[in-house]
Amino acid sequence: MKFQFRLAYYLFGLFLGGVFVMWFLKAKASDKGVEFCYLPNCRVLKDLRSKSLEIDSPAQKALDAKWVNLEDIRNSLRYGDVDFSKSNEAYRKGKIYVIEGKTSNNEEITITMVNYTNKVLLEKIEKK
Incomplete structure (x- = not known):
């Protein structure tokens, strides 16, 4: 053969x-x-989902504007994509992560989070 x-x-x-x-x-x-969950994107999102979430004032303003809600943030943390070129940098004694996701209205959003050892800070939410 x-x-x-x-x-x-x-x-x-x-x-x-x-x-x-x-x-x-x-x-x-x-x-x-x-x-x-062995791929890098999945591992980062799982780590961010597993910690308690705190919301910073710019992110709270976006949530108060009603074009995005916490369910959209949760879905982005489950199905979103981490932009590693802008992420995993030291920032305020934690690491910053930029996540690209979608709202329930199918609008693209960019979420910036700071990952600390015991919590996650939702810093800002932006429309693309």
Whole structure:
């Protein structure tokens, strides 16, 4: 058998095995209430969700304007994307994270949060 065919069979088997393992692990994890969260974006968002949230005055003004609400912030912390080029920098004895998400009206927003060891400070919310 030629090398090309052996390589193709190997890669196909590896792919099927990987799919089976991911499906099996995900099924077991969902029974126990555990998330499969190994990628950097997922890990940062999970860390931010796990801490108590404090709201700074500029963010409170945006929330009072009623174009964004706390449910939009929670959804952005679950399904949003962390902009790592602007994030993970030391800022006021914590680390700053910029998260891009959407409101319930499908408007794009940018959330700036400061991650401390025991809390998260919602610093500002901006429309894109």
